[in-house]
Amino acid sequence: xxxxxxxxxxxAGIGVTxxxxxxxxxxxxxxxxxxxxACDDAGVDPGDIDGLVSFTLDSTDEIELARAVGAGDLTFxxxxxxxxxxxxxxxxxxxxxxxxxxxxxxxxxRAMNGRSGKRMGQGISGDxxxxxxIHWSWYMAYGMLNPGSWIAMIANKYMHKYGVTREDLGRxxxxxxxxxxRNPRAFGYGKPLSMEQYLEAPVIAHPLCLFDFCxxxxxxxxxxxxxxxxxxxxxxxxxxxxxxxxxxxxGQEQMTSFYREELESLPEMELAAARVYAMAGLGPDDIxxxxxxxxxxxxxxxxxxxxxxxxxxEGKDMVRDGALDIDGRLPNNTHGGLxxxxxxxxxxxxxxxxxxxxxxxxxxxxxxVEHVLVSSGVGVPTGAMILxxx
Numbered sequence: 001x002x003x004x005x006x007x008x009x010x011x012a013g014i015g016v017t018x019x020x021x022x023x024x025x026x027x028x029x030x031x032x033x034x035x036x037x038a039c040d041d042a043g044v045d046p047g048d049i050d051g052l053v054s055f056t057l058d059s060t061d062e063i064e065l066a067r068a069v070g071a072g073d074l075t076f077x078x079x080x081x082x083x084x085x086x087x088x089x090x091x092x093x094x095x096x097x098x099x100x101x102x103x104x105x106x107x108x109x110r111a112m113n114g115r116s117g118k119r120m121g122q123g124i125s126g127d128x129x130x131x132x133x134i135h136w137s138w139y140m141a142y143g144m145l146n147p148g149s150w151i152a153m154i155a156n157k158y159m160h161k162y163g164v165t166r167e168d169l170g171r172x173x174x175x176x177x178x179x180x181x182r183n184p185r186a187f188g189y190g191k192p193l194s195m196e197q198y199l200e201a202p203v204i205a206h207p208l209c210l211f212d213f214c215x216x217x218x219x220x221x222x223x224x225x226x227x228x229x230x231x232x233x234x235x236x237x238x239x240x241x242x243x244x245x246x247x248x249x250x251g252q253e254q255m256t257s258f259y260r261e262e263l264e265s266l267p268e269m270e271l272a273a274a275r276v277y278a279m280a281g282l283g284p285d286d287i288x289x290x291x292x293x294x295x296x297x298x299x300x301x302x303x304x305x306x307x308x309x310x311x312x313x314e315g316k317d318m319v320r321d322g323a324l325d326i327d328g329r330l331p332n333n334t335h336g337g338l339x340x341x342x343x344x345x346x347x348x349x350x351x352x353x354x355x356x357x358x359x360x361x362x363x364x365x366x367x368x369v370e371h372v373l374v375s376s377g378v379g380v381p382t383g384a385m386i387l388x389x390x
Contacts (some may be wrong), residue, residue, distance in 0.1 A: 002301040005092070006279055008099035010231035010238035010390065013042025013224035014351040018272035019185055023218035024117040026193045031111035032068040034220035039069075040223045043235035044105055051076035051103030053090040055110055055345060057083060065109070071108040076103035080246075082252065082254065083120075084293055084377030087346030092244045094225035104226060108327035110347045111220035119216050120343075121146055127226050132254045139256070148213060150255045151379060152205035155298035158264045159207060160332030162313035164301060166207055168320065170198040172297040173211040173339060175324040180336025182362040183292040187215050188340035214338035219348045223354070232390060239357040239387040242371065247272035248381035255379040269306035269375065275309075280386045283369060287386070289365060290373045291349035294337040296328050299378040300324070306383075307373060326363055334363030350374050353387050 015037025016029050017023075039046045050061040062077040080086035090108035097103040114120060136293040144150060158164065171192060176319060180188030201210040231238035235273060249267040251260040260267075277283050284307060291316040292303045301315035310318050323329040335341045335352040342348055353374040355361040376383040 004279065005095050006242055006281070007228060007240055009095040009225050010228045010240045011091075011223055011354050011387065012226050012231040012234045012236060013038040013044060014354050015039070015041055015222045016348065016351060017186065017220045019187065019217050019219040021216070021218060023113055026112055027059045027111045027117070028064060028068060030113070031058070031109050031220070034107055034222040035065065035107050036105055036109060037249050038222040038224045041236060044224060046070045048105050049096065049107055050074055051097050053078045053080070053106060053108045054092045055079060055083070055086045055090070055343055056081045057345070058112070059109055060111055065357065073324070076106060078264060082380040084231055084295060084346040084384045086376065087293070087350060088244060088374060088376040089246045090347070091223065091225060091241065091340045091385055092246055092383060095241050095244055098225055099229055104230070106225045106349065107222050108225065109220065109222040110345050112344065113218045113345055115216040115218050117218070121148065121213070121216055128224030134200050135253050135256060137310065147206045147255050148178065148208060151296045151298065152208050153258070154263045154379070155296070156297065158302060160265050162316065164316045164356055167195065168295040168301065168316045169207070169212055170195050171319045172300045172324065172329055173198055176294065176333050176337045179326065179363040180340035183341060184362070186336040186341040187217070188336050189342050205341045208296060211339070214295045214342040215341075217342040217344060219342055219344055221344045221351055223347065223350055226244035226389065229252035234302070235366045237358045238390045239354040240390050242282065242386040242388040243276040244383070244385040245275040245279065246381065246383040247275065252381060255378065256362035265312065266302050266306045266378060268382050269303055269378065269384070272382055273307045273377065277384055278383040282386060287330065287371050288367065288369045288372045290333065291330045291337070291353045291375070292332055293346050293349065293375045293377050294333055294339050295378065297339065300332065303375060303378065304330075307375075326365055327367070331363065331365045334361045334365070346376055350385070353385075355387060357387050
């Protein structure tokens with residue numbers, strides 16, 4: 001019988017550094033800080049870490065990090081490609097390692113000087129070291145040099161087809177900024193955002209303005225995964241992994257996939273949704289809150305449809321009804337998300353999913369939260385996870 005990952009592993013610890021625009025320290029230091037914090041949160045000695053998982057974009061090698069935090073022998077280590085699409089994938093790797101006995105205490109981490117160091121928003125011209133040059137080269141001649149320009153093209157097509165307005169994108173940005181107002185860690189803490197401010201903001205890549213974009217952040221975040229039985233013995237209330245999957249579909253490219261027959265949907269997210277719901281034995285009606293990957297506001301509206309919370313073209317109606325707000329149908333990114341908390345390539349959204357299960361979010365909904373959906377990057381090979389109560 002194949003091993004099912006349902007209820008085979010749990011998140012027992014989360015750790016974050018301060019989120020800033022200039023950390024003043026190395027990415028190795030940020031990684032060590034958040035890993036030690038995750039161990040402290042769980043009540044696990046760093047010497048008990050025997051597995052480490054991160055992103056191919058992370059500059060910190062596992063062996064250097066292990067030495068820095070005082071980890072013991074490593075029996076599992078892995079790195080996942082595709083930027084923010086790796087976020088949930090790191091947890092999938094950790095859960096598989098725990099379920100199959102490859103490791104007992106696996107820490108997933110991402111540490112980046114994403115503002116003071118290499119800035120993701122600066123684009124890819126002159127910095128192409130992968131086979132993605134094959135398709136990116138077709139767009140660069142037209143000035144499409146960064147993720148914002150690529151997503152704007154898709155957003156334009158989607159908005160035109162389904163009647164989505166800039167005000168609808170603004171509602172997403174304002175909802176998440178409102179959540180951030182409660183979160184002292186967040187960039188948006190103490191910085192309310194009105195619709196008037198949103199509509200008057202500089203347009204970066206039509207129809208996307210300044211407030212439709214995620215942050216550029218220096219910081220780190222780590223997640224400690226272990227068995228459910230072990231997690232129940234530790235300090236914190238575990239967030240049990242009901243289902244977790246990675247997903248990439250035919251015609252997939254990095255952020256673009258412009259050669260698919262249509263651009264108004266996210267087939268890789270639909271695959272992730274089908275797989276994670278099937279593994280968990282749950283459906284959209286069972287999800288109480290979400291942390292949907294939010295590099296850009298338009299991606300939130302499209303994901304509402306991908307994960308079955310509404311029909312095709314109806315995401316805007318959910319947003320207009322206040323579904324994403326703290327007492328809405330699907331409170332989303334209750335920490336502010338990548339747009340208004342920090343951009344740690346989506347792994348900080350996983351940490352918020354854990355807080356929601358624990359009942360510890362600064363934006364904790366008044367209703368009970370039994371299950372939380374978390375997604376990885378949009379427009380890249382991606383993934384999805386459902387966390388539940390022990």
